[in-house]
Amino acid sequence: MKAVVAGASGGIGQPLSLLLKACKEVDHLSLYDVVNTPGVTADLSHISSVAKIEGYLPADDGMKKAFTGADIVVIPAGIPRKPGMTRDDLFKINAGIVQGLIQGVADYCPNAYVLVISNPVNSTVPIAAEVLTKAGKFNPKKLFGVTTLDVVRAETFVQSITGARDPAETVIPVIGGHSGETIVPLFSQAKPAVKIPEDKLEELTKRVQFGGDEVVKAKDGAGSATLSMAYAGYRFAERVMQAAKGKTGIVEPTFVYLPGIEGGDAIAKETGCDYFSVPVELGTDGAKKAVNILGSANAYEKKLIEKCVEDLKGNIAKGVEFVKNPPKKEEKK
Ligand SMILES: NC(=O)C1=CN([C@@H]2O[C@H](COP(=O)(O)OP(=O)(O)OC[C@H]3O[C@@H](n4cnc5c(N)ncnc54)[C@H](O)[C@@H]3O)[C@@H](O)[C@H]2O)C=CC1
Numbered sequence: 001m002k003a004v005v006a007g008a009s010g011g012i013g014q015p016l017s018l019l020l021k022a023c024k025e026v027d028h029l030s031l032y033d034v035v036n037t038p039g040v041t042a043d044l045s046h047i048s049s050v051a052k053i054e055g056y057l058p059a060d061d062g063m064k065k066a067f068t069g070a071d072i073v074v075i076p077a078g079i080p081r082k083p084g085m086t087r088d089d090l091f092k093i094n095a096g097i098v099q100g101l102i103q104g105v106a107d108y109c110p111n112a113y114v115l116v117i118s119n120p121v122n123s124t125v126p127i128a129a130e131v132l133t134k135a136g137k138f139n140p141k142k143l144f145g146v147t148t149l150d151v152v153r154a155e156t157f158v159q160s161i162t163g164a165r166d167p168a169e170t171v172i173p174v175i176g177g178h179s180g181e182t183i184v185p186l187f188s189q190a191k192p193a194v195k196i197p198e199d200k201l202e203e204l205t206k207r208v209q210f211g212g213d214e215v216v217k218a219k220d221g222a223g224s225a226t227l228s229m230a231y232a233g234y235r236f237a238e239r240v241m242q243a244a245k246g247k248t249g250i251v252e253p254t255f256v257y258l259p260g261i262e263g264g265d266a267i268a269k270e271t272g273c274d275y276f277s278v279p280v281e282l283g284t285d286g287a288k289k290a291v292n293i294l295g296s297a298n299a300y301e302k303k304l305i306e307k308c309v310e311d312l313k314g315n316i317a318k319g320v321e322f323v324k325n326p327p328k329k330e331e332k333k
């Protein structure tokens with residue numbers, strides 16, 4: 001497997017690259033960023049793991065060299081939030097960054113799995129889909145918005161109630177999108193089942209929805225979640241690669257284009273959203289099947305889904321519009 005990290009010198013990119021350098025699924029790691037890739041690459045190259053490593057800057061066809069032959073491209077490129085900002089406030093800058101990198105995917109590695117971390121995920125994934133569609137290269141089974149950090153947070157925060165030694169053994173589907181109230185944890189669907197006292201449920205739900213804000217506030221202007229995101233991005237990338245190599249039974253929530261995936265059409269009709277994070281069964285060619293668990297949600301969770309859909313529709317439309325009707329140059333800045 002050749003894995004690419006685009007945005008490899010950043011707060012997420014560096015620890016994510018470290019994890020991928022040590023990953024048994026990766027034979028070849030290629031780092032791309034607009035700054036500092038020579039240093040990050042030199043540093044990681046001293047690690048005695050299997051993956052050979054290369055790093056590129058944009059000069060001298062760097063993107064082409066970095067992306068060509070890639071099996072999986074993970075994208076944490078773009079600016080992070082500062083206190084007082086929403087993820088949508090990142091759109092102006094990150095939309096263009098993601099558009100450019102996805103054009104690179106279309107040009108140099110159209111068959112790769114593409115994992116989008118850059119925010120706002122609710123809009124950057126539709127942007128990616130539109131760019132790939134324009135290029136005639138869109139395979140919905142291979143485009144994923146990474147929402148694993150929401151799952152990781154739900155697992156972690158519920159531990160105070162379950163008391164489980166290993167939080168990751170409690171599987172909690174988190175569906176919808178990746179910002180505030182578009183994030184919908186379905187604690188009623190936890191496996192094994194968890195009993196959450198009624199007076200704790202709202203607090204726990206809000207903590208998952210606004211977990212990102214907790215980190216933004218604590219970092220106090222120095223960015224948002226990076227280390228936990230690198231862990232989450234790595235966990236998802238590793239599972240995509242394991243499924244690609246034939247491991248079965250891997251199901252992970254991820255933000256996908258539903259009409260392009262088996263079982264997704266019904267969910268798209270039910271929610272009115274073409275893009276939604278749902279548990280997806282992963283296979284050798286990417287997303288094999290979208291699992292519809294919306295019907296199993298309890299009354300409280302159904303209300304959360306209603307609010308999610310309201311916000312998510314606008315975020316999706318904004319991403320689609322950005323590519324279909326590009327803003328004029330001065331608006332793009
Ligand atoms: N999906 C999720 O759950 C999460 C998403 N994020 C998002 O991830 C993104 C990155 O966050 P951080 O790593 O903290 O930011 P950062 O600013 O530390 O790193 C971003 C990196 O992207 C690079 N970059 C900028 N334009 C580029 C381009 N055109 N091509 C290649 N690289 C480029 C920068 O040089 C920098 O090294 C942000 O948009 C943030 O909101 C953050 C946490 C969780």
Ligand SMILES: O=C([O-])CC(=O)C(=O)O
Pocket residue numbers: 080081087119149211212213215216224225
């Ligand atoms: O909060 C942010 O801006 C970064 C992010 O997406 C998260 O931590 O979930």
